[in-house]
Amino acid sequence: MRTKIIDVKDNKLDTGQLDLIADAFKEGKLVVFPTETVYGLGADGFNSDACKKIFEAKGRPGDNPLILHIAYISQMDDLVLDFPDLAKTLADEFWPGPLTMILKRSKRVPDAVTAGLDTVAIRMPSHPIAREILKYSGLPIAAPSANLSGKPSPTAFKRVFEDLNGKVDIIVDGGQADYGIESTVVDLTVKPPMILRPGGVTPEELRKIIPQIEIDNAVIDASDKRVPKSPGQKYKHYAPEAECYTFAGRLPSVVAEINRKIQQEKGKKIAVLATDETVEDYKGAYIVINLGSRENLIEVAHNLFEALRKCDDEKVDLIYAEGFELRGLGVGIMNRLLKASGGRVKFGL
Ligand code: AMP
Numbered sequence: 001m002r003t004k005i006i007d008v009k010d011n012k013l014d015t016g017q018l019d020l021i022a023d024a025f026k027e028g029k030l031v032v033f034p035t036e037t038v039y040g041l042g043a044d045g046f047n048s049d050a051c052k053k054i055f056e057a058k059g060r061p062g063d064n065p066l067i068l069h070i071a072y073i074s075q076m077d078d079l080v081l082d083f084p085d086l087a088k089t090l091a092d093e094f095w096p097g098p099l100t101m102i103l104k105r106s107k108r109v110p111d112a113v114t115a116g117l118d119t120v121a122i123r124m125p126s127h128p129i130a131r132e133i134l135k136y137s138g139l140p141i142a143a144p145s146a147n148l149s150g151k152p153s154p155t156a157f158k159r160v161f162e163d164l165n166g167k168v169d170i171i172v173d174g175g176q177a178d179y180g181i182e183s184t185v186v187d188l189t190v191k192p193p194m195i196l197r198p199g200g201v202t203p204e205e206l207r208k209i210i211p212q213i214e215i216d217n218a219v220i221d222a223s224d225k226r227v228p229k230s231p232g233q234k235y236k237h238y239a240p241e242a243e244c245y246t247f248a249g250r251l252p253s254v255v256a257e258i259n260r261k262i263q264q265e266k267g268k269k270i271a272v273l274a275t276d277e278t279v280e281d282y283k284g285a286y287i288v289i290n291l292g293s294r295e296n297l298i299e300v301a302h303n304l305f306e307a308l309r310k311c312d313d314e315k316v317d318l319i320y321a322e323g324f325e326l327r328g329l330g331v332g333i334m335n336r337l338l339k340a341s342g343g344r345v346k347f348g349l
């Protein structure tokens with residue numbers, strides 16, 4: 001398949017571009033577009049065959065459901081059996097933005113979207129390009145992250161192109177995604193509601209509205225061997241080619257431990273994922289990538305997936321990553337690092 005690239009400047013699509021994209025969705029085609037979290041690989045969420053193509057293009061396991069993206073609250077009526085007050089409050093507070101809600105699905109939502117579950121995941125993105133596309137097409141758009149399954153999610157057009165050129169009909173090049181990690185997924189069909197995947201909206205922000213909210217421990221604790229409750233979280237994910245290890249605890253001890261490991265593995269090509277605070281402190285690594293300041297976790301989240309992809313570009317043998325405290329955006333960042341490390345995490349340094 002020949003993939004058409006639509007280059008969008010200053011977040012403004014012209015009507016010709018919008019028509020092309022809306023027509024593509026109507027014809028059951030695949031369109032990649034930027035959102036504020038990561039790039040999404042979209043298809044008409046009411047079109048079962050089109051949604052099945054998403055799984056083929058990504059190599060996504062069939063039991064990993066998709067998130068529906070909407071532009072207007074009024075679209076909810078077509079998608080859910082019931083839109084409870086709590087969900088409305090969360091929508092008021094966090095939409096448009098990086099929060100995905102799991103609710104009871106309506107019959108109109110095809111099995112291809114929900115992987116046969118009786119619930120559906122929905123979010124209203126805030127990225128201006130995503131919003132324009134969703135408004136103009138008027139459809140709920142099913143869109144998982146626009147990477148090949150198992151790879152780090154793409155935050156830059158270049159990575160989308162590497163993974164999906166020739167596999168999708170259109171790629172919209174809209175520059176960098178802001179958050180860099182995916183949306184927070186909250187299940188509102190259980191009592192108390194549960195965070196199934198930490199992401200752009202923090203647990204603390206959610207607790208202000210739902211004090212009793214819980215978080216699926218299996219997604220943030222490497223020693224918890226239970227199967228995560230969100231189907232997608234049980235898969236190998238965000239995985240760079242190199243073996244990745246994460247070290248968490250007091251920063252001076254983390255730096256000392258990583259330096260010790262670098263010495264131990266002399267002769268291997270090693271990448272360190274460091275921060276502003278530590279970037280000068282590593283000796284003997286092949287490459288030290290600075291994720292940004294610990295005082296600004298948005299920056300760290302924004303740079304994380306690109307750093308993992310860079311490690312692939314550089315063909316390193318080992319990645320040693322600094323950990324982060326389990327609060328604020330740090331929860332989402334640690335979840336992605338746990339996945340990238342396949343559970344190889346040392347806590348309590
Ligand atoms: P992605 O779109 O690639 O960011 O992945 C979507 C995430 O949402 C995956 O982790 C899915 O397992 C999760 N998800 C989607 N629908 C549901 C659902 N109905 N119940 C639980 N998790 C879901």
Ligand code: MG
Pocket residue numbers: 144145153
């Ligand atoms: Mg994904």
